[in-house]
Each structure stands twice: as structure tokens, then as C-alpha cells.
Amino acid sequence: MIALELNGLVKRFGSIVAVDNVDLSVREGDIFGLLGPNGAGKSTTINVICGLLSPNSGSLRIFGKDPLKHEHFAKTQIGIVPQDIAVYNDLTAYENISFFAGLYGIKGKELHKNTLEALEFVGLTDYQKRFPKSFSGGMKRRLNIACAIAHKPKLIIMDEPTVGIDPQSRNHILQSVKELNRRGSTIIYTSHYMEEVEEVCSRIAIMDHGKVIAEGTSKELKAMVSDTDTLCITVENGLKVDEKALLDIPGVKNVNIHENELRISTSRDVVSFPKIINTLMTSDNTIRNIESRTPDLETVFLSLTGRKLRDQEA
DSSP: OEEEEEEEEEEEETTEEEEEEEEEEEETTOEEEEEOOTTSSHHHHHHHHTTSSOOSEEEEEETTBOTTTSHHHHHHHEEEEOSSOOOOTTSOHHHHHHHHHHTTTOOHHHHHHHHHHHHHHTTOGGGTTSOGGGSOHHHHHHHHHHHHHTTOOSEEEEESTTTTOOHHHHHHHHHHHHHHHHTTOEEEEEOSOHHHHHHHOSEEEEEETTEEEEEEOHHHHHHHHOSEEEEEEEEESSOOOOHHHHHTSTTEEEEEEETTEEEEEEETTSOOHHHHHHHHHHTTOEEEEEEEEOOOHHHHHHHHHSSOTTOOOO
């Protein structure tokens, strides 16, 4: 089933087109990464999905239903973890979660049960009577998540959930994302940290200037940029190599020699590694280190947008 479907979505602010004819399909059970430089249209798209903004044109469906016609259904299916921490400092952790869950009509014993479960899930049970102003940044981020999931939404939108926190808290949140997904939630995940997206997301879309310019798995996106891997081999006591013999190996595209390091560009769809090693060994080389390098998401992003993720758009 399709959890979220956008068709020809357009959102304008005067003469500025923030979302430009976006088509997007998120399957139920996906952790879907949404990437783009600042000003690319990600936040506007999320605000339209959440019902905070109305599109100028195009259609939107959440689990097959039009949110304009099924507003209550749509809102109860979505949980939003905003980039800016949205909790009340004069309410305890328990009271914050209970308040937000209560907005969805949950009451009584169910509300109490859901609140305790959310506290336990984010590891804040022992802090439920404490106020957020005494929390660390990581604890506030975890409380932010608890407030978004206490009503048990099927679609969770996480907008930069690990900004400004320590590595231990970041790891805790990433594990929480995976666990929520294992429990059946579909997740839309935005982040400036490429390694996070690569670790947790099953599919990724890259936006720029209001458009989706690429979509696929991490592997598929990398293949769009290059079908070549680089094999870096370091040897001891001087490199002895027959460059022509290496170039004659099927799949080898280029050979570059620098002192004791050999860099070989190889076609990703041809297994040439064993023959390369055999050629080096028969030439009496002592191999000290071997490293295979493939394009990462940062390379993909820069290649497609020409800008770093954190760059401000004019």
C-alpha cells in the first residue's frame, strides 16, 4: 500500500514557486529520506503534507485518502517531529506527552497507557516528573519524539531529529527510528547528516529548487553519478607493476601510480579484484593495505545540486 502520494503538487508564495509540480510516492513500511539544500522546498512540502499549508494545485493522498475530504483521518495518521523542539518548559515530561496525545482525542486509561509507553520508548521513564528546562539537548530531542508518537501514528515525519546533540543521543534516536519502523510505522526522514540517511533510509529523494531531481535507493542514486569504483592499493618497498597488464584486465578503466600507492578505476558491474591482486602478487609486490572507495551520498548530492547541503540559497 502507498502511505503517501503526491501528484503534481504546487505551492506558491506570491511569485515564488516553493514546490514545483512534485510527484512523490512513499510505500508503507519505508523509511524515506528527503534531502535538499536549504530553500529546496522540503519544509514547504512537509507543511503541505501535515495540513499546515494548502497547495495551489496538485493532489495529496495519505493511505489512499484525500486529507481535504478526510481531515480527521489524515491528522490522526500523522506524527510530526519538528526540527525546532516543540515542548512546554512549564509542563513535566509526562504532562507534555499527555497533552499532545490528548489533542488527538485520546482520554482516560488509554491516554495514561500511551504516555507511559512513549516515555519508556525514548528512555525517559525515570524523568517523567521533571521539567524539560532541566534536560540535556539529547533528552529534549527524545521528548520531542515521544510527543509525536504517543497517539501511535502510522506515518511519522522526522525533520532533522538529531540536530545539535551528542553522538550517544544521536545513536539512541537512530535506533529509535529503526524500531518505530520495525513496529510498523512509515517514516519520512530529513537530515543534514548524510551518514544518517544512508544508515536508516530504504529510499531517498533529493529536492532542489522545488523539484524532485532524483529518487531511488542509496545504491541507485550512487549509480546515477558513477558506475565506477576506485581501488586503492598500498605496497611496501616500491611498486613493481606492469601497467599494461592491469589495463588488460576486464573491468579496469584507469591506472594511476603514485609512489607506493596504486589507484585503479574499475567498472562496478565487472568483478576484477582477484585478477588485479594476482597480477600484483606475481610481480613480487608486498601489499600493505587495500581500500575500495565508492561514491557516497555527499558526492551524489554535490553532483546533482552543485551545492553543499548546508549552503544557504539566495
